[in-house]
Amino acid sequence: MMAHSPGDTAFLPSLPQLLIDDAVRAALREDLGRAGDITTNATIAEDAKATAILSSREMGTVCGTGFARAAFALIDPALKFEALVRDGEKVSPGEKLARVTGNARAILSAERVALNYMMHLSGIATYTARFVDLVNETKARVCDTRKTIPGMRAFAKYAVKCGGGANHRFGLDDAILIKDNHIAVAGGVTNAIEAARAYAGHLVKIEIEVDGLAQFEEALAAKADVILLDNMGPELLEKAVGINAGRAILEASGGIGFDTIKAVAQTGVDYISTSKITMAAPTLDIGLDIEIA
Incomplete structure (x- = not known):
């Protein structure tokens, strides 16, 4: 079953195929280099056929099957790729994730790129799901940040969604987040919020980061849409929730x-953002094995 959190709809997260294809094509070019897969070409007959199974070596949440499909298809469109699980599903050690059938050279040449994407994205989804499970009895939602590997942000955020988490802003252009340095240069919380509201369109949310109750109350008075309570312990967070009154x-x-x-979630905050789900997540161990008849 797809990992989820309170408030999720029935719609599954998705990515534009064009983004996947462009990224996978670049990764294949990097791996194939100037001469292609010389190991496979030197040891496997050109017309050899094979069936390969992608399987999980450990428990986790799967993500990236579309990237694996694209890797095999871009190497050889004649390969048959069959996904046996959907992104967002929790799997056990030894569980089969996908089956690939066709030209053996093509399968082996696409293997590493397919696995790299699946292992990395499944790792993020699995790590996210661990955080989500810890707060599932509260209203708080776990969300990511902009701390992602360059060039991988859309994919990392997709993996967060597959793990049951929520997405924060995708870049500098889709929401205003006023941080401590902005406040310092702007001359205070109120000045920063008022300047942001005068600049932003009516659809742009304004969030501001505060580090204490004095700044928090000033942000409330200036009518910030979202207030980020930075590095506050549970006791202070609980006071802020009470003052906020929704x-x-x-x-x-x-x-x-x-x-x-869990202690943070129990204070009553709406969201908990952490860079750990995209920057500290270990990969999920996934392997590809040729099926021997």
């Missing part, structure tokens, strides 16, 4: 890990 969306952030996220 006026602004509250987001907690700063050094949040598996050992602290």
